[in-house]
Amino acid sequence: MSQRVRGVVARAVGQPVELTTIVVPDPGPGEAVVAVRTCGVCHTDLHYREGGINDDFPFLLGHEAAGVVEAVGEGVTDLRAGDFVVLNWRAVCGRCRACLRGRPQYCFDTHNAEQKMTLEDGTELSPALGIGAFADKTLVAAGQCTKVDPQASPAAVGLLGCGVMAGIGAAVNTGGVTRGDSVAVIGCGGVGNAAIAGASLVGAHRIIAVDVEERKLRWARGFGAHHTVNAAETDPVQAIRDLTGGFGADVVIDAVGTPRTYEQAFYARDLAGTVVLVGVPTPDMRLDLPLLDVFGRGGALKSSWYGDCLPSRDFPVLVDLYLQGRLDLDGFVSERIALDEVEEAFARMERGEVLRSVVVL
Template sequence: FVILNWRAVCGQCRACLRGRPWYCFNTHNAKQKMTLTDGTELSPALGIGAFAEKTLVAAGQCTKVDPAVSPAVAGLLGCGVMAGIGAAINTGNVGRGDSVAVIGCGGVGDAAIAGAYLAGAARIIAVDIDDRKLSTARTMGATHTVNSKETDPVEAIRELTGGFGADVVIDAVGRPETYKQAF
């Protein structure tokens, strides 16, 4: 079976040729438009038609996966792991000794925590409103947790970083409130 990737990079632009495909802005989607049987044109979510039973995609949006792999595990590769680890390692450029705060500890946030851990971050602060998610974040590499329902996360992060704030902040929630907190 295959996993659908929401971006099929071009491989030809400046970013791709420099080995940084996560910055590619010439990504490909299927050339043929998806339509209903009556001809009504559809707009596939993320270019792949998420949650659809059938979809049209560009070949580069497909990654072949061994059928023996559990679908629950393989499904994470399509978005959560790629987005989270990519945010930490590629976009955030987390390095050894950095302090990192991750706001939101779902699939993407936990992958960002794992990415920061793999990159050698010294302090990884997980922020969420759910203590169960914060507990899981510790198993992914978080060194500190902040329940933002009970504590101001900005103040807590400043306190945990000697008043400086984190070197890298990853917002894995995407709400205006968390975006502002990240900055």
Template sequence: MSQRVRGVIAREKGKPVEVATIVVPDPGPGEAVVRVQACGVCHTDLHYREGGINDDFPFLLGHEAAGVVEAVGDGVTDVAPGDFVVLNWRAVCGNCRACAKGKPQYCFNTHNAKQRMTLEDGTELSPALGIGAFVEKTLVHAGQCTKVDPQARPAAVGLLGCGVMAGLGAAINTGGVTRGDSVAVIGCGGVGDGAVAGAALAGATTIIAIDTDDRKLEWARGFGATHTVNAREHDVVERVRELTGGFGADVVIEAVGRPETYRQAFYARDLAGTVVLVGVPTPEMTIELPLLDVFGRGGALKSSWYGDCLPSRDFPMLTELYRQGRLDLDAFVTEEIPLDGVEQAFAKMHTGDVLRSVVVF
């Protein structure tokens, strides 16, 4: 029997979000209903509201979430009612060409619940990243549920569902940061600070945080940055080279998604170094680089999707590191807010007052 719950929707492009009654159907084959306990407010949700993803309004927003499985549909064996889970937007298929090569973290056929949640009048909702978790209960594919230690704080581990995992994975999985490396991170929001934390976990000895906001640079120090650079006050490329013996960083992670910061990343890396783009550009953005420089500097230019993570592998491991005190996920949570505080949280993003606002039910 379907349930009626409260959730946050974006009804029209650019309009303030609203709390509405959401109809959640019983889970069908391969699906699960999850009682959401906490969900982070991510820039991606704002992009949905602004029409920057697509125009499939109305959207049910929210995707960085943790909660408890309430019910499962036929054929679900990996999770059961009562399991504490972090939701993900990469439910791997197991059958595509990437999965067949043993690289499910690149699955090209990820999937979501087949049924749609609706408004009371029957209007179908488009769930953000196939999740839609600014809601008391949500319907997802069971493969989007990853079991983690139930003793973990939902507001903290839920952030593994998107931004923090994207940053951590950009450093560890995509960038291959390892012991003794030098790393520069351009852009120190939630994703960038996740990259800083990931570099520290991997054993990097020089971690340079770069931003235009001194508050964000101070936050980055808390996650393990050994040096900070205010890009308004210094030439980023020259400063990174100064801090790395004149060579440039082994790995530069671009967490902004703009042509000018990507160019900084390209020239701030050492010869044979790696650039990782994890910031999301907009469709009209282009970049031009001298092809001789691309050839002559060697190394690798990579893009990182979701931190190239495999949720079933990475979420439990990172949750355990959090439980051991080795990964401070709590530090990403600037504030806990009620369900009707999402619009105000979007405003705080613009002013840089928060690292993450988290809706707590």
């Protein structure tokens, strides 16, 4: 029997979000209903509200979530009611060419729940990243639920559902950072600081944080940055070179995603070094680099989508490291808020005052 619960909905481009009643159907084959415990407020949710993703309004926002499975549909064998899960937007298919080659982290046919959640008048909702977790309960594909240790704080580990995993994965999975490497991270919001935390976790010997705001550089030092560069005052390329013996960093991660920051990353890396783009550009952006420089500097230019993660592999490991005190996920939680405070949290996020506001239900 369907349930009526509260949910945060964006009805039209640029309009304030609305807390309203939504209808969550019983889970069908391959689906699960999850009682949401916490959900982080991510820039992607704001992009949905602003029409920057697509125009499939109304949207049910929220996707960085942890919760408890309430019910599962037919054919679901690896989940049961009561399981504590982190939600993800990469439910791998197991059948596409990437999955069949043993690379499910690149699955080309990820999927969501087949049924739609709706408003009370029957209007179908588009859940953000196929999740829609600014709600008391949400309907997802069972593969979007990753079981983790229930001792973990939902507010902290739920952030693995998007931004924190994207940053850690950009460093560890995509960039291949390992012990002894030098790493520079341009942009020290939630994703950038997660990249710093990931680089620190695997033993990078020199981590350089770059931003234009001193507040964010202070955050970066807390997550393991050894040096900070204020790009509003100093040429970041020269500063990174000066801090790496004149050579440049082994891995440079662009967590902003603009032509200017990408060019800085490109020239701040060592010969045969790696550039990782994890910041999301807008559709109008274009890049102009001398092709001879691309050839002559060697190395690798990579893009990192969701940190090239496989949730079933990565989430439990990172949660265990968190519980061991080796990964400070609590440090990303700037504030805990109620479900009706999402619009105000968007404003604080845009002003750069928080790493993550987390809705607690």
